[in-house]
Amino acid sequence: MANLEKKRVVITGMGAITPIGNTLEDYWQGLISGRNGIDTITAFDPSQHGSQIAGEVKGFDPLDYMDRKDAKRAARFAHFAIAASKQALADAKLAITDLNAEQIGVMIGTGVGGIQVMEDQQEIYLNRGASRCSPFMVPMMIANMAAGLTAIQTGAKGPNSCPVTACAAGSNAIGDAFRLVQNGYAQAMISGGTESAVTPLTFAGFSSARAMSTRNDDPTHASRPFDRDRDGFVLGEGCGILILEDLDHALSRGARIYAEMVGYGMSCDAYHMTSLAPGGEGATRSIRLALKDGDLSPTDISYINAHGTSTPVNDPNETAAIKTVLGDHAYKITVSSTKSMTGHLLGGSGGIEGVAAVMAVANDKVPPTINLVNPDPACDLDYVADRSRDQTVDVALSNSFGFGGHNVTLAFKKYAEN
Structure with a gap:
């Protein structure tokens, strides 16, 4: 029960x-x-x-x-x-x-x-x-x-x-x-x-x-x-x-705690088999739902492990979704795509990227986006190019978007007793 x-x-x-x-x-x-x-x-x-x-x-x-x-x-x-x-x-x-x-x-x-x-x-x-x-x-x-x-x-x-x-x-x-x-x-x-x-x-x-x-x-x-x-x-x-x-x-049982999971948002584009909705509209809703579920405000977010597939369609639309939800605060957080190092694991990507987001919270360290040499003008956030960065990570989000219009955002927070 x-x-x-x-x-x-x-x-x-x-x-x-x-x-x-x-x-x-x-x-x-x-x-x-x-x-x-x-x-x-x-x-x-x-x-x-x-x-x-x-x-x-x-x-x-x-x-x-x-x-x-x-x-x-x-x-x-x-x-x-x-x-x-x-x-x-x-x-x-x-x-x-x-x-x-x-x-x-x-x-x-x-x-x-x-x-x-x-x-x-x-x-x-x-x-x-x-x-x-x-x-x-x-x-x-x-x-x-x-x-x-x-x-x-x-x-x-x-x-x-x-x-x-x-x-x-x-x-x-x-x-x-x-x-x-x-x-x-x-x-x-x-x-x-x-x-x-x-x-x-x-x-x-x-x-x-x-x-x-x-x-x-x-x-x-x-x-x-x-x-x-x-x-x-x-x-x-x-x-x-x-x-x-x-x-x-x-x-x-005296377990060691890496982080607390506080939010889960999911949505569907209902738009196209393989392409994100314009402006990342469905992604925008999944991010908002994760924040609502975790009782988080945009200014609580420190880091986002982006879906960041290295495709012409995903990257600007995901960037647009982040900016829509976080507003001016989008320019004050760090974002990175670990797919630059691992490639895209399809259904496995949310697993390893969830691990990366939790480790960022636990270690106050953000992994880089390697190979980011000439930023797309439509992608104008702080993507932690080339090298990892030490910073306080109180809350990390992890985005995943799938064919069929599936959008998921997970929210992880630094653990505190109260």
């Missing part, structure tokens, strides 16, 4: 598998040092594709987190989720036992799930016949399996679901988990986003849509949010997980 009194929700643990580091600490150090994780694709021969670069996860071994049999029956996007979730639980020092298992849930979003499995099995079907397809094809491919397998691997028996809202999926997962804890349906939630879509078919589709950067001869400078010379996004892969916990529960 839910508690009618809304509970305070805090972040007590995090995990990350990313193109710039495969632990929380490595990821964070990568961000603040401006490490670039984008290079020529190694997962397949990209020579026939218009875009041949990506932010690939390097040096990851699923056997560090699960046994060989389980790893063979799970897709890469699920491997990432299990790994980051186990990291986050260890970071939170939160043990799942028979006594608390039903009060700990999993909410992990993804955009396309096990697309590599589908591609591989289609090739087997065409070349070797239907009988040679794997009996594990469907359970490996379906998007909810990251959340399902994470529960199996960790023993979490509480609420379990998987938002599939394109590039907003990870942020929707964190927001939905926030609501469950806030309203008493769980004591803690394993939440975030995961994606592994660096595959030939994915690249064929995005390249045909002319959505991706073709700066193939200079991959480290290809993702350049808010820069006049940007030419499209760069695909990335990985997973970010946050442990959201009822404050009273966290205090009762």
